[in-house]
Amino acid sequence: MSENPAQMGPADFGPGLGEVFGPSHAHGGPELVQLLTPEGERVDHPDFAFDAGEGVDDDEAIKGFYRDMVLTRRIDTEATALQRHGELGIWAQLLGQEAAQIGSGRALRPQDFVFPTYREHGVAYCRDVDPLRLLGLFRGVDQGGWDPNEGNFGLYTIVIGAQTLHAVGYAMGMQRDGDVGTGDPDRDAAVVAYFGDGASSQGDVNESFIFAASYNSPVVFFCQNNQWAISEPIARQSRIPLFQRALGFGFPGVRVDGNDVLACYAVTQAALRRAREGSGPTFVEAYTYRMGAHTTTDDPTRYRLSSDLEHWKLKDPIARVKAYLTRNGVVHDDFYAAIEDEAEALGEDLRAGCKALPEPSPLSIFDQVYVDQTPELAAQKERFAAYLESFEGVAH
């Protein structure tokens, strides 16, 4: 057995794939795709390039990413504060993962569909889900307050990895609908399944790889390897770099700098293009770091070194874009000030909106269990309503 798993190749992914991914990843090659250094310098990569799209100026797009990431971070810090103030029961922080989420989220087209975990607040933002709607689950007033079919953004999924199978099934539906490989950019569609390094150990995730490979389904498996599954380090989940697992399932895998929004955008865009054109699934490992706790109930000081966090702070996804924009004179201080104002207003809206989220009625739980409510459930509701009414002066 080879000591270096990177030398397990070569693999033949079929014609055309080398143009997208190059042969390098199959042979170990340059592992981490990076297009913007932590110092804010744009660099080239042999296989991937940042392309903002026809008629869009690169710097304009990068300014947009900056705004997206700042607002996403604000949603996250505001929600964390709301939890500290007792307004949310819990919050799953994304701090540090803004580039992975905005880069991949902005590569989506309207007809694509997203299956998130419970931490994809930045992707939700890209899909125009009102951030206030994200809070309902964590406040305990609902279990998903948005319509998945409006922004093609599925409900948050708490059971680790379960959504990756839903993603493949949805992609199988796209194939049956003839929405893959037509060459029509407004029609061809794909699915992105988000999950993390911990989920990569789940049976469902591995089954989703097998189904997607078997049916050559249009899925991008976007794994944010943030190094930690609560307290368990990535070494507990995998002996090899996660992206190399894709080889064993028969589709390409690529590791991208998850704190580099340009690289995340470029790699996801390439993977989505492959999927939409009918060339099948791709595994993208966004190599990043969970700078916050797993959730607001977690205490990372019990299991990891603060020096790790300090190391990763130097790779902050937002700081490097700011360095680029500033260093190259793309923007001036008023640009940052305007976004700061916008973030401040967003924060205020979230604070006020969160407290105003309507409380669910106890009787409402009976109504959405089934499309066609069963007589037994209707009877239970009736009895419970009568019970509640029996308390004089208590309105429900």
Place this chain on the structure above:
Amino acid sequence: MPRITLAKGLNAGLRAAMEADPKVVIMGEDVGKLGGVFRITDGLQKDFGEDRVIDTPLAESGILGTAVGLAMRGYRPVCEIQFDGFVYPAYDQIVSQVAKIHFRSQGRVRMPIVIRIPFGGGIGAVEHHSESPEAQFAHTPGLKVVACSNPIDGYWMIQQAISSDDPVVFLEPKRQYHADKAELDDSTDLSSAFPLFSSRVLREGTDLTLLAYGPMVKTCVQSAEAAAGEGTSIEVIDLRSLSPLDMEPVYASVRKTGRAVIAHEAHVNLGMGSEVSARITEECFYSLEAPVMRVGGFDTPYPPSRIEEDYLPGLDRVLDTVDRSLDY
């Protein structure tokens, strides 16, 4: 009017559902070319193609998880689980996803998925091939659970389950697949078929109400016939729907007979009989001449097949329980 087996009834019902709605897709292990290990999907892939009759990798959670995604995309997946004992790898997807997504999404996302499970024993199979997991699904809010017992019900009930906008666990008594034939009147249409979530009185009687579903229906009808020879009049009800339970016909019967026995192959402890018994007691307390009694599989794992007839509640054990009720 053709005479058909349960296997043929299910096959014809699946075919009719696929013809009626292009969004119906069948998925499972060996359901394509082979037609399923019990041949329930025989010939369907040939006629409807590989996109609608999908041979899946051997991964039950994968089957149900991808069915969820297909349902979200507007399809109506009919998943075949090859044997009852193999449904557990899919248990999480069934109880945490399929059953809850409509609720979690506040009604925005529907899960019109049918999960077909050949269940029960009596075929001399090795372990994990003879189980009766119905109570585990009936216990789960968001799922509906039905069990067919005969060829005609098989034909209609599978179509009704597929047209349900709620997920349905559809239990098929595997030892009846190729056992008896019945005459199918397929000139009537689905809307006039006996309602899916309804129990049905199969045989009227005055001394005791005998309740069953799936494979035990035949045993119970035979038990009633045998008892009639000894002068005991037993009313037999096929419950058909296990969640929701259709109890009104049961209550009416028990108020008349004053006695009830429920039979199933599943373990008695916290089985369907426990729930049915509790409900009868709550609703018919003053009509009862004896406690509601249960007869079923013992609270052991399903045994090696050479002794499965001892484990399964056959005619003699059913009648023994009937006697205990009558003698009470």
